[in-house]
Amino acid sequence: MTDNYLDVHIDDDVAVLTLNRPAKLNAMDVATRVQLAQTIRRFGTGDLVRGIVLTGTGRAFSAGEDLQTVPASYDEIREAVATFHDITRAILETTVPVIAAVNGIAVGGASEITLCCDSRIGTPEAVYFQPENHRGIVISNASSLLMGRLVRNHAMRIILGSERIGADEALRIGLLDEIVAPQALVDRAVEVIRLWSSDPRITALHLGLLRPRPEDVEAAFAREDEAARRSWESGAFTEGVEGFWASKNAPTTPATNSSDRRRR
Template identity: 35%
Template structure:
């Protein structure tokens, strides 16, 4: 049985971690399956939006601690597989929706934070638990938490390892919506479908822009906006959008 599954529904691809007996923990084989799955949907022109989720009662509890040998050279493990997972999600031109069905711990939290939009089931929980095993945050967790929560709150979550609820995650701004568990999958598909039905280039440029602006000066951000606006305005989607607006009808994006 594959540890990572890909299913497709129209222009939406769903990537599912499928090790429920291990709470979707990430060993080397699973990480490489996940990288391969993400790269596959990233390169598929028929896919316009992606959902990332888990099977069973966990979304992902991070590193499989039973794979002790992977931690003997942790720098190589992180650089060689965890970093590419986060980077692939960030670099993907398509929007990625996290559907957090259960516990998201350690690197599992990193997977959630790497996604562009985040939905959580009411029973879902989150923890930056690296400190509990004397490790430091990876998979982009430090980058996201400091920017999204500020230093003090991010440091507290990282060092104290407190588990927080889906509602708390929403209050923190780490997830967009909290839903009953039986509505999560359908809501994630609906949201991804709305994104897939939108103007693909404009959304891709918006994602690239929003990912970059935290590292740019104000002048640099303005220059990027100008470049991207020129690219978007030259695309047929912009002509269709203007025409649809004038004709008071839904746009038919390319």
């Protein structure tokens, strides 16, 4: 079945949720994020499946926030950030394992969604990219807590430097737990969930012990919300997004070689 840009199917008692908007690199609008959180909650009770895999269609896991239009008010910013936060909240509330199967580039908020998953399995084409600091946008999804929890001191350069982290480095520093061939990605994620949930009752208890505490996650949300408000009020957010689209829409000038110049 297909809901908006989210495909859902059951594979060996595991729910596979696939972001399916390849023409836009699986960028997520507000409606898709709401749908994703609702779907995670529906399957996260353990009544229907033993676990959840989140992946993308095509060459991207997801380009994150759909920046097609610049928000016109802080209320729109707050709504957008709240829907990202709620995906993190939905994942951490599940009683089943949730694995991100990172099939390609994961940008911004989409990259951050994977941080709260119980494992991240990637292909050699997997790339992490956090461009927010260079676009006037503030990180969300409790990534201010979760990034450092996973990669410790590497978090500063990933966020502040907006560096692209390829699959091999992501595996080395802890953003990825495993790299597999693209054709084996979802099957491997399903296999891991099956291995982890031999007794779902005990697995649920261990998930609660190993995941970050809800109060710490909510505190991170609050700090990120305040930072988003200050970014908006300073004008940095609007300038950053407008600058992004200006660079994307700028006309390209064909390269001119030396023989072309001599003929003129």
